[in-house]
Amino acid sequence: MCFAFRPNGLKTVVKPLPTRNDRKTELLNDDGPDLQDFLSGELAEKSNWEEYKGNLKRQKGERLRLPPWLKTEIPIGKNFNKLKNTLRDLNLHTVCEEAKCPNIGECWGGGESGTATATIMLMGDTCTRGCRFCSVKTARLPPPLDPDEPYNTAKAIAAWGLDYVVLTSVDRDDIADGGSEHIAKTVANLKERNPRILVECLTPDFRGDLAAVEKIALSGLDVYAHNVETVRELQRHVRDPRANIDQSLSVLRHAKKVNPHILTKTSIMLGLGETEKQIESTLLRESGVDCLTLGQYMQPTKRHLKVEEYVTPESFAHWETVGKDMGFVYTASGPLVRSSYRAGEFFLKNLVEKRKAEGRALAE
Secondary structure (H helix, E strand, O other): OEEEOEOOEOOOOOOOOOOHHHHHHHHHHOOOOOHHHHOOOOOOOHHHHHHOOOOOEOOOOOOOOOOHHHOOOOOOOOOHHHHHHHHHHHOOEEHHHHOOOOOHHHHHHOOOOOOOEEEEEEOOOEEOOOOOOOOOEEOOOOOOOOOOHHHHHHHHHHHHOOOEEEEEEOOOOOOOOOOHHHHHHHHHHHHHHOOOOEEEEEOOOHHHOHHHHHHHHOOOOOEEEOOOEOOHHHHHHHOOOOOOHHHHHHHHHHHHHHOOOOEEEEEEEEOOOOOHHHHHHHOOHHHOOOEEEEEEOOOOOOOOOOOOEOOOHHHHHHHHHHHHHHOOOEEEEOOOOOOOOHHHHHHHHHHHHHHHHHHHHHHO
């Protein structure tokens, strides 16, 4: 789940989920899939997946219909209402509600494991870049950073009693260090308040500024994440021209170089027109990345890139096997998998704690 702490503090409005009439209006506007598209009333049976006769690859001028494996129930665990009530009390903005993410119940509720996770969006809601897959607002000069945000964010997160938190942000190319000091301060404040919470930072590329990367890698975090987003051949088509795969890989390599004890992580979207050969050549284990997630690209609005293909669950299972065979410590691959994904965070939580315990044992 994503909370945008806006520059004017914590006083923002949480938008309610759409009504049925709202949904009809959105369908007429062709603004991409909505939460209700994912809800089927009952979880789609796997046998129905294999019988699905709809188009999976887009023809010219067509918009693909959502296949059954992307329709799911919304599970609500014991932590769901607690987090929701806290959000209302603090007037926090949640991107997961506004974006109608189908994983909302699993992440907020903690699922079967009971590990509640959250993704916090730092540095406002306006990005200086314009990637063609992302619906975040863009501007050349967004509002200035809120200097109290690192403290306020840490205070709020500590009150929720989460096990694992992901700190992400917009790109801020208008700031000299890209906002790296701001992110690092948030990590430090959070760890000071709750040393037991595990922190992942999903960062921008900071225009390739390795000093900015180093600042965050040494801030006390547990997992350093940065997404390459798509295969090499589609980078210019999908991402802002200021981003590229070599720059992204240099960020991940440097984070591991300056802090060998952290886990590094990246994510790739499928369904943008990539080929199997291109996917395989992009899974560069030699870059030193520990963890990999692969998920289905979903068109956020009619102004963004269309889905070229809905990748089947069987294909995602294949890429998970490929990732494991290549030696990634953890590979999550599935239609609803996202770079911040509760099931993966539960696994990483256990892995990080195991490594810390082994380190303490060696020290003794």
